[in-house]
Amino acid sequence: MPSIFVQWLHNTGHGPKMKAIAVKIEVFQNRLAGRAYKDMTRSVDKIDTGRLDDAVAIKHTDR
Numbered sequence: 001m002p003s004i005f006v007q008w009l010h011n012t013g014h015g016p017k018m019k020a021i022a023v024k025i026e027v028f029q030n031r032l033a034g035r036a037y038k039d040m041t042r043s044v045d046k047i048d049t050g051r052l053d054d055a056v057a058i059k060h061t062d063r
Helices: 006-014 016-061
Strands: none
Touching: none
């Protein structure tokens, strides 16, 4: 689905050069969002792993 910016360019009748620039901007934004999501999920996985390690350590000290 095209971004709001690409839709606006289409509706206002801008030329192909502006549309090409808008598409490149959209690709960049999508890559940036993908990296941010990847980093976020990696951080959550690290937190979960740390909690699991803590739970195992507590279980071993209870013996």
